[in-house]
Amino acid sequence: MLWKFALRRLLAAVPVVIGVTTVTFLLMKVTAGNYVPGLDLNPDLRPEDVAKIRHELGVDQPLYVQYAQWMTGIFLHADFGRSLRDGTPVLQHLLVRLPASLELTLTAILIGVGLAIPIGVVSALRRGSMLDNLLTGVSVAGFAVPQFWLGLMLILLFSVSFKGWGLPWLPSGGQQSTVGGGDILDLIAHLVLPATVLSFFYLSIWSRFVRSSSLEVLSQDYMRTARAKGMTERRAVYVHALRNSIVPLVTLVGLELPGVLAGGLVVETVFSWPGVGLLTYESAKSYDFTMVMGATTFVALAVVLGNLIADLLYAVLDPRIRYR
């Protein structure tokens, strides 16, 4: 039964969530302590005012009380706490940033999947050829090259240099033009560079998986049978091999789904893409630890959910996997 399977998975996720939140909470408390940004800039604050402010933020409570309050807030009231910097709800910040992250990561994943499958299959079919070696080289490079470096290089070439040479150029950052932006062409122009960098990373990994699973599938008995009964190679590959060889890809993409919410932190920072990743980075820099905690937990919950969905899809795609 699918729903039983789903329920079982859901229950299994509970300890994971508790573990993740506890670790996040403790990690932030260990690094930031009960630091309140801004208090240190005002040396003449009277101790009673400091106490008042700390009480307001709840950081004067024992750790376990703070943890309990935080958890009840999240799970009973969907309240991820308030930013220490401007006092607005963390969730509000996250929701404002989410669409931008979704736009970027989903595009990157689509490009990644769209390219990883043909690249992987072609590599497998032409195993050992020049083409295979070339594609292998590209994907190793894509995995090895740091995203921030690739991002900066692309900005230098396609924004700064192209502009200097009088060629059509791509914007170096942001989700849309600062003034008068927002139309579809403008949005696409801004999306090209960050999505390229992010998808390059995805497709490098995924194409390797598709290649090896294709190789495995191609040597399966049922493939030989298909060929033996006179099916054309093309038809055998498309009908029998392809579907089976992308099964592991589903898991991998499922694992990346939470990344959709976290956004590519590095890519978002390099391209000043106003998503969740940039928010997390900026918050960490300014010691807004409720914000970092909120964002991390939000993403952690999404990881759990993403894996659950992947598991279900996996079962649907591959009939060998039975719901137990």
Added chain:
Amino acid sequence: MGIKRRSDPGFDTFERFLDEWSRRDFLKSVGIGAAYVAFMGGGVAALDACANAGQSGQTQSQTPQKGGTLIEGWSTEPQYLLPVRSSDVYSNVANRLLFEGLLYLDNKGNLQPNFAEKSPDVSGDGLTYTFKLRTDIKWSDGSPVTPDDVVFTYQLYYDKKYDGLLGNARPNAVRYIKNASANGNTIVIEATSRYAPFLITYGVVPIVPQKVLGAKTALELNTDAFNSGPPISNGKFKFQSWSKGDKLVLVRNDGYFRGPVNVDSWIYKKVPDSVAVLQQLKTGEIDVGRLDPSTYDEAKAESSLNVLSFLTFGYDEFVFQLDPAKPQGQILGDVAVRQALVYGLDRQAMVNASYFGQATVANSLIPPLSWAYNKDVIPKYGYDVKKAGDLLDSAGWRMGSGGVREKAGQKLTLDLVTNADNTVRVKNLQIMQEQWKKIGVDAQVRSLANLVQLSNLLTVDRTFGVLFIGYSLNPDPDQSGIWHSRAAASGGNNGGSFKNAQVDKLLDDAVAEIDQGKRKAMYTQLQNLFASQVPGCILCYPNGIYGVNKRVHGYDLNAFWVYGGGFSPYMRNVWLEQKK
């Protein structure tokens, strides 16, 4: 006292701003495009030198055009739009365009009436300042700015009722403002004691609306929505939107009492870092951006940009730990050791290598732009390795094995700290480490992640030997907030615990003295005393470097007006060449 820690440096040489300000140098150093800019702002009285304007390809009989959006790119985001709440210069860039005060600063650093009808009457004892509020000042919703708004605003700074309101403005204000009251259009502000920088500090307090904020408590104000989007304003612009992490948009306030500004809107755009600032200046994605000294040459070479470069009120320094209770304090407590460490540094080489020449080696703690600057400070410290060695020898630090000096079995090892996210400072520390090695000092470089941590180390934790930091200062020469023994209390900026009764007295007397001539004499003495005591080494005065797109006219930034200082009067004259 308006001292703010600068999170990153920037800034270039352009002679001694006030003393040697001359049109010729100005034209030479920034080019005709920017000279026109200065002209528009009134910086140059009459620009007869327009004759050579042809070379820039700009037509000069340009009349200001209306409209357009000016985009400034900054790598640090503002935090609070409620002025009293903000402690960082970046917030001030924005909130000073929204809110203005009784007085403003002109381009010579003189106070001029703004919302006040005329300059205030000061009582004989220097304790009471009487202003007359103009009756034609309006909030952007059309209602008048009332004397009650003014009194309320000052209460936010000094009144006990607002204890607990965060931001670094209150501590000093509480010390010096006694009361504010209104009678009709007359506003009386009383000082607790004679305080020479009173007007330059508190005459320019940005007025905020009582009807919006009056009912809120200090704690509410700390995180009030006003900080992220004030519904009404009285300055050149009004708030439109702020998508945090991306951009803050202000639009022209047509009801501004000096008449609407030329541009339609002004945007503060968050740009990832200083590298991206230059990139986006080049692509035209931003119109104005502050540049890193390392990018100065590249920006100069870019034909679409004017590069403004000027000395500012501020310095980069390293402070010595003098507290004998700390292990490093025992070494550095000896003035001969401190002097030796300064003699042992080739500071010009540091300026060349770390600031790419865009800074001036400092001799005094008061910057050359100030009227109180003493250019003949005694002693002056040149680069003199031999003298450094002699001083250390005489202090008992003998060269030991491995090239490190020793005294009574203790090695001369120093702990050298700064924030890692500031590349100029990190580089400085590496050079210092290398140069001090030559005089037998073993310096261990330690980097903290960011300025927050460094501030905390300086003001609270204080377990450092030598700490490198930078300050942006008020135009007023008072630096009690950094060097007075009062600031050695926990939380203060005097993290090296420099306590010198004579320095304290000079600082206190100088702020209590209204006569500028007498003040100057005290500061001359202070500068000499500081130089001989070297509680810290003022390394250099870094310059402000700004790239401005040539389509922007009238962007006449100067040392008094950076970071919204004096309410950025030049913004009234800024206009944009419309794209054809």
